[in-house]
Structure formats: structure tokens, C-alpha cells
Amino acid sequence: MNQLLESEIIVDGEAGVSRGGRAARELRLNAGAGAILVGFANLTHFHVGVADLAGQLLSTRSRPSDFSAGPRDAFAFAQSSWESMLAELEIGREKVWGVGVGLPAHSNLETATLIDSPSLPTSWIGYPVRERLASIFDAPVWLDTSDNMLALAEMRTGVAKGQRDFIYLNADLAIGCGVVSDSRVMRGAQGAAGNIGHITVGGDELCRCGRRGCLEAVAGGEALLRAAGSAGRSGESAYFARLQEEGTPLQVGHLAEGVRYGDETSQRLVAMSGMTIGRALGATINVLNPAVIVAGGALPQLGDLFLASMRQSIYGHALPFVTRDLGIVVVQQTEGSGLVGAAQMVIDQIFLPRCLAKWISVGQPTSAVHRLGEASN
Incomplete structure (x- = not known):
């Protein structure tokens, strides 16, 4: 806890109610300490966004899905959109704490690779999503199915x-x-x-x-x-x-x-x-x-x-x-539904105790801690 406070990842919140002694100190996550890059695709659209460490979306972009163009094209769109949004938000690339993407495919959370998908062309299968994005943003990367992202969003912020x-x-x-x-x-x-x-x-x-x-x-x-x-x-x-x-x-x-x-x-x-x-x-x-x-x-x-x-x-x-x-x-899905779930996935992973221990000494997660992906929520 002291390290989190010293790094200003956890900050003082509102003072608690005093019951005769010193008022309890309320702590909260410093949502602005870092940023999360998120992506979500279904059969019609590919959405990307930037979220804070509380999972709140700060900016989003979308385009029609074109899986036939292959993963390189899709992630080139994601990269350029993320970089544009970071610039508009005046957030430096060094403040990116993680990347989370949901795709209509079976994926391995540990390795962030696509295993199989009836919905995507074979050019997507085995594509090294983690290596592609981690090399650009120097941050850990996680990948999961679109459906899991929607479920996670409802569990954390929605009707569930x-x-x-x-x-x-x-x-x-x-x-x-x-x-x-x-x-x-x-x-x-x-x-x-x-x-x-x-x-x-x-x-x-x-x-x-x-x-x-x-x-x-x-x-x-x-x-x-x-x-x-x-x-x-x-x-x-x-x-x-x-x-x-x-x-x-x-x-x-x-x-x-x-x-x-x-x-x-x-x-x-x-x-x-x-x-x-x-x-x-x-x-x-x-x-x-x-x-x-x-x-x-x-x-x-x-x-x-x-x-x-x-x-x-x-x-x-x-x-x-x-x-x-x-x-x-x-529930009615919005373009932000899956992005919220992707942000929550990243937050879950980086703040798991065994993961936190691997990066807290350097102040934030980086691509050097990819073994964080061994965790699951």
C-alpha cells in the first residue's frame, strides 16, 4: 500500500466520518495516473478507444469491420486511432498502462493470440497481437472474445x-x-x-x-x-x-x-x-x-x-x-459497451496481487511484464 501511495496510484479521497477518534482516511484509485488502450470488434464494426484507470472512456473511434483485409490493416487503424486520441487528450505514450482487445474469436488470454474463429478469415489465426502492439506502446496486452468483453462490462458497470x-x-x-x-x-x-x-x-x-x-x-x-x-x-x-x-x-x-x-x-x-x-x-x-x-x-x-x-x-x-x-x-449495446469491458479486463489483470508485485517497483506496467498474462480474472 505504501508503494501505491508513494507512486500516487492510490490517493486520498474524502475523509470518513469521525466517531470520536481520528476520521478514517478514504483512499481511491488515481484514475488519471495512466491510460488504457482498448479495442472491440464484432461482425459490423471495429471500435477503439482510450480509457482511464477507472475504466471510463475518454475518447473513441469506429469504422466498419473489414476482416477480409487482414489483421495488419485492422491494427494499423487501431494504432493510428489510438495515437491520434492520445495526442488529442494530451496523454503521452509513456502513460499507457495496458492494451485490451475483444474480437469475435477464440483467444488465449495468456499469449494474446487468436486460436480459432468461424467468423474470421484464416489470416487472423495465430496473428501475434501482443508482439505487434507491445512493441509499439511498451505495455502489456490482453486479448479475449467479444462476448466476454460484453459480459464483463455488464458485470462491472451495467445491469448485472x-x-x-x-x-x-x-x-x-x-x-x-x-x-x-x-x-x-x-x-x-x-x-x-x-x-x-x-x-x-x-x-x-x-x-x-x-x-x-x-x-x-x-x-x-x-x-x-x-x-x-x-x-x-x-x-x-x-x-x-x-x-x-x-x-x-x-x-x-x-x-x-x-x-x-x-x-x-x-x-x-x-x-x-x-x-x-x-x-x-x-x-x-x-x-x-x-x-x-x-x-x-x-x-x-x-x-x-x-x-x-x-x-x-x-x-x-x-x-x-x-x-x-x-x-x-x-440491454441495448452501444459502441462503448465492448470497450468498457476491454478496459475492465486490463484493470483486472494489472491489479491482481501477483501481477502488481511484478511492476510496482518500477511504477507502472510495461511490455517487460508480459507474464502478467498468466493471470485470469
Whole structure:
């Protein structure tokens, strides 16, 4: 503690209430002592930002995701954006304490490398993210899945704050989840925990993973949009046919509009998606026994039909006593959601006691302490 105070990492806060003796001294983290560089990507956008040591975002940038251009292009964008934001914030590169990135891929937290991903081209697999970024910013680097970043953000600053056991369902163009058990993000032996989108639910639809009948291939946003487009071209749905004639690119939100307009194709697809996702969640709930399901992404925003279908299916496939007190909460993802989770991941790692001991004598973490990545939260 003395070293933290001497380094001004911990500073005096407000004085406590005196109860006859000397008032207790309140200490707080000096959020401005350093900065954290954060990145988060999903299938549509790549977001980057700068946060303080309390995890508050100070600045952000975004661009459409283009994974086909490869990791070098993506991290060149990240580097230039981070450098620009640091300059605008008047934060020197020497004040960067760590880098945290969330990607739609299975990753190794210890080595900060991508292991596998059905969503990314093979050029991303094995890319040395840590070596690339640590050599530039002289700071430790951590990498995790996008779903885990979203779960961590909700656990620390969102609707799941105070919850020890919950599932973050990320139901969008793709489907995944982040699992929190006993207040810890579950990553699994290969960093692949949370792959609910690749549970087999039946059907012959080919999934991006190469298998058939995966939840994502049947009920994910991309699958729904393919089915909607087909219904428009065949004349089954006048609503989607009109959108196509107008040259409007189909988006998940059009399904919600279709439900409101009484389009039967939209109603069928939205209800099917909710029921199918609920069935997979029901089985998952039986195994993990969460207190809350936090539902994020575009699909839970489709409205009451989706949510009622999902809820009905959950209760139909999970054991009654497991769902007796189950909460289901819908959240709206923002461009900052995953970035907040990435910042929290870095904060967790650098302030773990066994990690703190490795850098406190030099005042801040640097790339020389990459073995910090051996820790997990």
C-alpha cells in the first residue's frame, strides 16, 4: 500500500466520518495516473478507444469491420486511432498502462493470440497481437472474445452489477454468449467457452463453422436476413419484395418493422428465432444455473414477439426450479459497451496481487511484464 501511495496510484479521497477518534482516511484509485488502450470488434464494426484507470472512456473511434483485409490493416487503424486520441487528450505514450482487445474469436488470454474463429478469415489465426502492439506502446496486452468483453462490462458497470452468476447472450448477426460464474468470466480450457451459437438445434443449414444445424445458422441475424430476402424474391412476402425493389439493404431492424406491419414472414422468422434461441438457452441454463440472462444484440431488440417466444421456450426446456427466480433483462449495446469491458479486463489483470508485485517497483506496467498474462480474472 505504501508503494501505491508513494507512486500516487492510490490517493486520498474524502475523509470518513469521525466517531470520536481520528476520521478514517478514504483512499481511491488515481484514475488519471495512466491510460488504457482498448479495442472491440464484432461482425459490423471495429471500435477503439482510450480509457482511464477507472475504466471510463475518454475518447473513441469506429469504422466498419473489414476482416477480409487482414489483421495488419485492422491494427494499423487501431494504432493510428489510438495515437491520434492520445495526442488529442494530451496523454503521452509513456502513460499507457495496458492494451485490451475483444474480437469475435477464440483467444488465449495468456499469449494474446487468436486460436480459432468461424467468423474470421484464416489470416487472423495465430496473428501475434501482443508482439505487434507491445512493441509499439511498451505495455502489456490482453486479448479475449467479444462476448466476454460484453459480459464483463455488464458485470462491472451495467445491469448485472452485483450478480455473481449470469449469462450474457449476444444475439445479433452471429450468436454467442459470455458466461460469468462466481463473479468470474468463464473462458474454458481453450478459450472457447460461450459458443452457444454452435449448439446443434437441427436442420440442414450450413454454418460458417462448417457444420450443419447450428443455432447461429438457423436463428441468427444473418440466417433470418437470408430467409427474408428469399421470401421477398419468391413473392412470399410483399413487404420484403418492396424493400428489395427499392434497393434497401435488409437489416435485422426490418424484421421488427415487418412484425408491426403484419408481415407473416417477419412474424414467422422472429418467433422461430426466439423459440430456437430459447431452446438452446434452456439447456444451457440447466447446466450453469444462472440468476440472470442479459440479452444484448440486435435480435432482443426485435420486440415482444421475439422475447415472448424466447421466454416461453426457456421455461419449456429448463427445469422449473432452475428458472423459478430467473431474471431476463434486455440491454441495448452501444459502441462503448465492448470497450468498457476491454478496459475492465486490463484493470483486472494489472491489479491482481501477483501481477502488481511484478511492476510496482518500477511504477507502472510495461511490455517487460508480459507474464502478467498468466493471470485470469
